[in-house]
Amino acid sequence: ILDGNPAVVRACGRLVAKKGFxxxxxxxxxxxxxxxxxxxxxxxxxxxxxxxxxxIRARGVESHLRLLGARDDARRLIAEADIFxxxxxxxxxxxxxxxxxxxxxxxxxxxxxxxxGVVTHGEDALVVRAGDAExxxxxxxxxxxxxxxxxxxxxxxxxxxxxxxxxxxTAASYLALYNQVTEKKEEVESLGx
Numbered sequence: 001i002l003d004g005n006p007a008v009v010r011a012c013g014r015l016v017a018k019k020g021f022x023x024x025x026x027x028x029x030x031x032x033x034x035x036x037x038x039x040x041x042x043x044x045x046x047x048x049x050x051x052x053x054x055x056i057r058a059r060g061v062e063s064h065l066r067l068l069g070a071r072d073d074a075r076r077l078i079a080e081a082d083i084f085x086x087x088x089x090x091x092x093x094x095x096x097x098x099x100x101x102x103x104x105x106x107x108x109x110x111x112x113x114x115x116x117g118v119v120t121h122g123e124d125a126l127v128v129r130a131g132d133a134e135x136x137x138x139x140x141x142x143x144x145x146x147x148x149x150x151x152x153x154x155x156x157x158x159x160x161x162x163x164x165x166x167x168x169x170t171a172a173s174y175l176a177l178y179n180q181v182t183e184k185k186e187e188v189e190s191l192g193x
Contacts, residue, residue, distance in 0.1 A: 006037040007144045010081035012074050012096050013088070015046030015067075020087030020110065022055055026133035027087075027140065029059040036141050038064060040085075043077055045070040079103035083143050083150070088112060089130045097125075101161035106150040108139035124157040 013019040021042055028040050042052075042065070049067065056065055071077060078084055084100035086109040093114045100107050101124070109119060110130035121127035126142065128135035143150040 006039045007082045008080070009038055009040045009083045009085055009140055010043060010077055011040070011085045011087060012043040012078060013086075014044055015042070015048040015052060017048060018088060018090050019044075019048075020089050020130065021048065021052055023131055023133050023136060024085060024087045025052065025055045025059055025061060025065060027137035028061040028065040030133060030137040031140060032061055032064050034137070034141065036137075036144060038140065038144065040065040041068050041077070041081075042066070043068045043071050043074050075099055075103075078105065081105055083108060083140060085136070085140065086110065086112075087130075087136055091115070093118065098161060101157040104154045104158040106143050106154045107157060108136065108143065110136075122153075124153060124160050126153070 011019075011021065011024055013021075015021060024040065024042070028038070031038050031040075040061075052067060056062055056067070068077070078096065078099050081100075082105075084096070084103075084105045084107045086094060086097055086107065088094065088110055091112050091114050094112070097107060097109060097115065097119065107119070107125040109115060109125055109127055111127050112130070115127075119125040119127060126139040128139050143153070
C-alpha cells in the first residue's frame with residue numbers, strides 16, 4: 001500500500017448522481033492544487049458519464065482522474081488500489097466497501113446510514129460528510145501522507161471483514177434467520193389448529 005508514486009485511488013460504481021463522483025472530481029481538483037501526487041480512477045459506466053467527462057475537463061484534472069468504464073476485473077482493480085474511495089450520497093450496505101475491506105485496502109467513505117455499525121471512523125476507514133469535496137480530499141491526502149496509518153486502517157478493516165463479513169458467517173446468519181422464521185411459522189400454524 002502506498003509504495004509508489006503516484007498513489008492509485010480507485011472508486012467503483014454506476015455513473016449516476018447518487019454515487020457522488022462529481023464530488024470526487026472536485027476533490028481531485030483540490031488535490032491537484034495541493035500538488036498531491038495521485039492518480040484517481042473510477043471504474044463503472046452509466047448515464048452520468050458525459051457530465052463527468054465535462055467536469056473533468058472543466059476542472060483541468062485530466063492528468064489526475066480517469067474514467068475506466070465498465071470492467072470485468074473490478075474486484076482486482078479494487079484489490080490493487082492504494083486507497084479505495086466511496087463518495088456516495090446514498091447506499092444500503094455497499095458491497096464494494098466489503099470488497100475493499102477483504103482486500104485490505106484503506107478506505108475513505110461518506111457517512112452513510114447503511115455503513116453505520118460497519119465502518120468506524122479512524123479505526124477501519126476514514127469517514128467524511130457526503131458532498132464535501134474538501135473533506136474527501138483531506139481524507140485521501142491523510143492516507144497518502146501517512147502510509148503507516150493507512151496500513152494500520154487497512155489491517156483492521158481486513159480483520160473485521162474476515163471476522164464479521166466472511167461467507168461462512170453470512171451463511172450461518174442466513175441459516176439462523178431461516179430457522180427462526182420456520183419456528184415462528186410453525187408456532188402460528190399450531191395456534192390455528
